[in-house]
Amino acid sequence: MNDYFNTFLNLDESIEQLLKDEHNTIEIKKFALSLKESVYPCLEELTQSAARLNKFVLVCSDKLYHAENVWLSKPKIAEAEKQEIWEQLGEISGHHYKIGILHIKCKNEAVTQANELWDQICDRLKTAWFIDTKRNIKKEVKWNKKEGFVKALRHEFNYFSYQVLNQVINKSLNPVYKEIAALNNEAIKSCISLFDNHTKTELNQKMNLKVNEIENKFQNLVSHIHSQSKGFKESTGSLLEALVNKNWGDIPREEVVEFQKNVASKIEKFITAIFDDRVKLATQALEQAIAFYNDFLERQERYQQETPEQREAEKAWIDQQRQQLQQVQDGIEAILNAS
Incomplete structure (x- = not known):
């Protein structure tokens, strides 16, 4: 999603530069304006999708937080x-x-x-x-x-x-x-x-x-x-x-x-x-x-x-999923901040 957003963002910037250059012909500027009108809905759709996706990612983060809490509670329950x-x-x-x-x-x-x-x-x-x-x-x-x-x-x-x-x-x-x-x-x-x-x-x-x-x-x-x-x-x-x-x-x-x-x-x-x-x-x-x-x-x-090995493997898996989700969240925040 970030790649698509950046592509459209770069395209929009390129159009702006073309429109500012007085050496470009009227015909190319006309096509550029037409293309800009088409690019805007793409950027808007990606921004709205990012906002919606952010809500689902937060749910995923909560699930991982719960998983880690369960993992932390196991020794206490085992030692009761x-x-x-x-x-x-x-x-x-x-x-x-x-x-x-x-x-x-x-x-x-x-x-x-x-x-x-x-x-x-x-x-x-x-x-x-x-x-x-x-x-x-x-x-x-x-x-x-x-x-x-x-x-x-x-x-x-x-x-x-x-x-x-x-x-x-x-x-x-x-x-x-x-x-x-x-x-x-x-x-x-x-x-x-x-x-x-x-x-x-x-x-x-x-x-x-x-x-x-x-x-x-x-x-x-x-x-x-x-x-x-x-x-x-x-x-x-x-x-x-x-x-x-x-x-x-x-x-x-x-x-x-x-x-x-x-x-x-x-x-x-x-x-x-x-x-x-x-x-x-x-x-x-x-x-x-x-x-x-x-x-x-x-x-x-x-x-x-x-076993200790099982506990270490569970913790490693939770950490790995958190890192991947964090990457997604970073990308979403970048889109939302840029918009």
Whole structure:
């Protein structure tokens, strides 16, 4: 490209000299002017091409810079303490196994406790509205007392949906969070710091993203569950509305019992969904850490097997490519400066 540019540049200079020489004929000067008009687009095209090419060459330079960074990181990774990494892998595997057990145990406990509290609320309502003064069971709430019953039912239902249920889930998920919080992030960051800058940035971003997601969903659990409770209330709210609006007059006791059972089924689905989501997030974080350490150990094994001759050959190749690229860049800069 530089040769072409210089050729056209020399041609342009030659035309200028010809035009300045008063001894040249009108005919040759006319052809020279015509040729100059044709040379200018050639110089312009080469200049624009040089500018575009410069962007691609800079990308190539970045790739070589990355290659050199990887080359420099190899000894640090090869010399890292392997025993400490194996100990970290063992701890993480232990947390992963324990979370799997806690998932089932804590979820079942939460479902059981929530349903027991829901049954207590319903039993309290049934005692207040379906037991007469002689301790006999009434078959229904009469229409003249329906408004009071509906008001009491709505109050208890809303209290359970937004308070009791949230507290049960928050308490039951706490052991799961303790397991994921025990993950030694500083040890992982220490290993990440041994990598080249590009890989280091990618790994830190990936790790921080997962850590922030965990903290957001576990430490801000109450606000998250409160938001999700709206979905629970909407799905169960239809059951409530069907109960209180089904009959113009009385509300039968058997329909209240059926409502109680249907809400209990919704409670289990709601708690299961929240536990599955949080546990999935926790296990993903642990599996990500395990995958990182396995990759680190695999790299370490390969790097430890590399010979000094291999390292010298790699460095020589990188330097050679840099020299060639530098020549291209020098030529591009010459074109851009000349234009």
